[in-house]
Amino acid sequence: MSIIYGFYATDAGEIRIDGKPVSITDSKTAIANGIGMIHQHFMLVDNFTVLENVMLGVEGGLLLNAGIAKARAVLKRLADDYGLAVDLDAEVGELPVGLQQRMEILKALFRGADILILDEPTGVLTSAEADYLFCILRDEGKTVLLITHKLREIMAVTDHVSVMRRGELVDTREIAQTSVEELAELMVGRSVLLRVDKKPAEPGRTVLEVEDLTVRDGRGVVRVGHASLCVRAGEIVGIAGVSGNGQSQLLEALAGIRTWETGCVLVDGRDVTADGAVGPEEIRNMGVAHVPEDRHRMGLVNAFAEYENSVLGYHGDPQYGSGALMDIKSMQADARDKIEKYDIRPPSCTLKTSMFSGGNQQKIVLAREIERDPVVLLVGQPTRGVDIGAIEFIHKRLLELRDQGKGILLVSVELDEIRMLANRVLVMFDGRLVGERAADASEQEFGLMMSGVTEEAAE
Amino acid sequence: MIDFFFAIFAIVFNLSTLDAAVRLSTPLLLAALAGLFSERSSVFDTGLEGKMLAAAFAAGVVAGVTGSAWLGLGAGMLVSVALALVHGFASITHRGNQIVSGVAINFFAAGLTTLLG
């Protein structure tokens, strides 16, 4: 997709728009040809205002003022036409992610895009918001190219679907004539179980208890406000919510990476701060394992060999060498063990981690955290950017772990995933846990809670 | 005490001090402006010292040979811009380390100016 938008050059082949072949060498020609792209990770300048961001690249002339007035007028009209209201003078970094997405779309429309490429747009929108958005764009006569791994979304809003696997276009189908199962099969190359068979959970004693937790970020903004929850042994508790509502901060606080302002956390009945402040190392030693949301940013060191990453965080363990030195042989033996157990491919523990695919990288992290036999497992977005085959494996593994009597706290923006795995679901909105539902509550109910409608109003 | 302040006052506010202050602050101001510009585009320019040195050298040589201060100024700017291009080529086009590239320019200029001078 980046080729169409001119980030990469084509090696062979051609692109035709309205039947005419065009050559797209950079994003400027792409825009001139009416292509707009909304990236999965937004390409915005955080300390600019909405208006400045929209104008970026199309300032129109040497001096800013004339362009600003014109852009303001055009944007107002666009916002009215498409029902995409955004405060033009707000600083982008301050806006919630949903609004940022909205302004990314405005940005594309402002450039006169007729073809919109949306790359995984719904990670940050509730399903209702997403459906609304797609309908508007379609009804206004725009062509929408939606890139997503969520089959439900494809079935719900698209007309045609093309499946890609390992850089190749595998097949194209009419939506009306295909099914979720068929698409999944095309994506993986073999038939997959989309539903994991699970036994009912048998919760035991409480292993993680959080009371009245408040976390502020670096700028002093409250990201988690008075959160209380508990996880019992042998159950999976899901935290659902639109991305950016404090789930990340909650997870990081519990893992000891962020300090919290008030509240207390009990692991297996022990107050973790009983001996003073704690960091990730102490929390780990108490039996809390953490699979972070973003494996590239936090869970792995991409430049390291696989075996080095498979001890990250546990490198101080005497198992990997006594004293100050590390026993590379035992590290590698251990890594090979995990590679076999988790079917990590290619099976080479000396290969650089960045050479593994997303699914295999995630397995490296999971293997590292699970094999330490933790009491509590904190899991964030376990299947983000992971192929369907690995998703199946990871889901099974998490359920196995649950049945072994671990307490699992699962944070995910994929509501389907949470509903499938968890037996209790907490919904987080704007830093607060707004309510708890059983996993089989209706999607509408979750959707309302995730968009901030309080529990009482929802009932 | 009062005498002391008067003495300070006399030193600070006489014409030759003012003259020296303006003269000495000019290069600082120019360098600061240069640093500001590259910093704004998030290129950390550690090579300012080398650029100024090479520019001063070129300006001196050209002005001395041609007898024209304006030509000297032009030569200085040209050399400094050329080094800036090297800096940009290394740290922007090829995504090299900005600091390393700046340090390299400093060494290169320091060596070359004494070698040629």
Added chain:
Amino acid sequence: MSRGKLPKWVDYGLLPVLNLAAAFFVAGLVVLLIGENPLEAVKILVWGSLGFGEGVGYTLFYATNFIFTGLAVAVAFHVGLFNIGGEGQAYIGGLGVGIACLALDRIVLWWVTFPVAVAGGAVFGAAWALVPAYLQAKRGSHIVITTIMFNFIASSLMVYLLVNVLQKPGSMQPETRNFEAGGQLPLIRDILPGLDLGQAPLNLAFILVLAACVFVWVLVWHSKLGFEIRTFGANQTAAIYAGISPVRIVIITMLISGGLAGLMAINEVMGSQTRLLLEFTAGYGFVGIAVALMGRAHPIGIILASILFGMLYQGGAELAFEKPAITRDMIVVIQGLVILFAGALEHVFRPYLERLFASAPHPAAQAT
């Protein structure tokens, strides 16, 4: 992703050689500009540095300095910091070495003074790195700026001390008295007279520096601390996730880096000059940057790069003698070019090499 696509020998062998060749090509142009024949200059340079015993001795003596400061820069690289203060840390390290020698040289034998001087150099050098390290770790002040500042402070401090405190009584030179035998390291030419080293001041610090190389190799690639250093250098968020304290790791690494730089003074002060004098560091701290970049922050690479720079220094002196138009400042030019091509422009040749080697089968190619 771009890294690791190449075979190892290309990444660590061919690429640095290509970068180096480019640097020397430009240096050759400079020689042409001066009006001399570059090939002849190279001939004088190589003969002057390797052609006879004394030349080799000097080459290795200079290389010893560069290995120390190169290791210092390399260790800091691994934690993601650019320690540009090796010059100042070595200078202050000299103070530690000097004090140890002045205190002990009349009382004990050299091998008793030696460990104390080593400790003195390392501790003083490390102390000089402590404040920039603390400011970086706690306040986020840019280490490049602070270490540059500390080079200037070190320079002024040493002038003050040598003129006012440590100066030899009755002398006008800003230097201490000569150390007696108890404060002098044995020279290799005295231990092994058969080597025909002439007057070369190569001394036992050469053995110390090889030990330091082994130490750095073990530290960075085989110790838990090294694992933490490399983790923090490659991905700070992952390091925090792994329970590594940023403040602690930055400060410890900078202390090690400063200590290694401080040890350079053993070679110069205790080994060669046998007195503490002004500007004995002579820019060797800065050469460490070029050496560390060229040697890819690996001890083996640093040794090779240091020998190359040792050749430049020794051969450059011969060159300046034979061809007065090419002064020793030529070395600084080459140094700048090497830093530019081996450091900042290190990726220039990579895409071409990758295309060249893309056809070769490679297990990693199927992995992605």
